[in-house]
Amino acid sequence: MKYLSYIVILLISNFVIAQNQALFEKANALYNDGEYAEAIDAYNLILENGKHSAEVYFNLANAHYKLNHIAPSIYNYEKALRLAPNDKDIRNNAAFARNMTIDDIEVLPQAGFSKIMKDITNTFSFDNWSKISIALVILSIVLFLLYYFSYSETRKRLSFVSSFLVLFIGLIALSFAFKKYNLVKKDKPAIVFSQESRVMSEPNKRSEESFRLHEGTKVQVLDSVDQWKKIQLANGNEGWVESEDIKPL
Incomplete structure (x- = not known):
């Protein structure tokens, strides 16, 4: 059956x-x-x-x-x-x-160490970083076994140093895997589908209007309250829009 x-x-x-x-x-x-x-x-x-x-x-x-x-x-x-x-x-x-969109939003530039770390993190996906870290840990174990069973003093020394060096690199790769996971988890993009959307300072229609967005603009969703979404633009500006105005990716 x-x-x-x-x-x-x-x-x-x-x-x-x-x-x-x-x-x-x-x-x-x-x-x-x-x-x-x-x-x-x-x-x-x-x-x-x-x-x-x-x-x-x-x-x-x-x-x-x-x-x-x-x-x-x-x-x-x-x-x-x-x-x-x-x-x-x-x-x-x-x-x-x-190029068909109306809103001209400049991307907030990143520089220094944070940009370098982000670029390295985005080199691979979370799965690939995980596979790399696992492979390096396995290689480290193999090198340690080679050290343990080797009779040559030179080979033992080389295997021992290589084992810990590879393990250290594997732990670094693992940290990048977790960093990539956190980046993906926080990444909640959406596209504005409303022809014109009013972005408010608070999640209600009575609050002050901060600015307006038009269809096609990409935003990041930071929070949600009832029928409102808190969004952030590439230039760092934030505000609240009605949920029906945007469509999450």
Whole structure:
């Protein structure tokens, strides 16, 4: 009975994969024919089926871009970049889409030691930092065993020093893994979907208006109170917007 359920699950999985592939090809054909709205519907069906890939989000973003849908295009380019951060085509098209936004927000510059540490931390993902640290710890154990069972004085000394040196580097890699984890955990980006959003000083409509944002602008969500979100811009400015004005990535 257990094997029968596995076979059923496998058949269903294969059917869904084939269905998504057919939808993807249909959506691409619609896009190439200039039927962008229909292509968007087809790409969204793929996402609703649970298939999330950089290619689907990228093509969906392109279709929105063709229709001058600022917020949806930027949103889906950002989704694609989260899955394929080094893809040049996605980066280039995302830059074109951002040029359609009204808000001109300068990025708060980082310098010194904090910038160096952040750059090193972002070199690898949390998973890769973890794998590197585990590999180095295992290598350190192997070197220590080599030291323990070696009869040559020179080899013992070299193995002993190498073991602790590799272990030290492994612990550094582990610290970067935790640092990367904390960065990812704190990273809560969102895109403004409202054509114009009033950013308030407090989470209520009676408070003073701090500034306004327009569709397509990327923000960081810092906090949430009822139907309000506290956001921060790349230049460090903060305020509260209604939850319905933004869409978390």
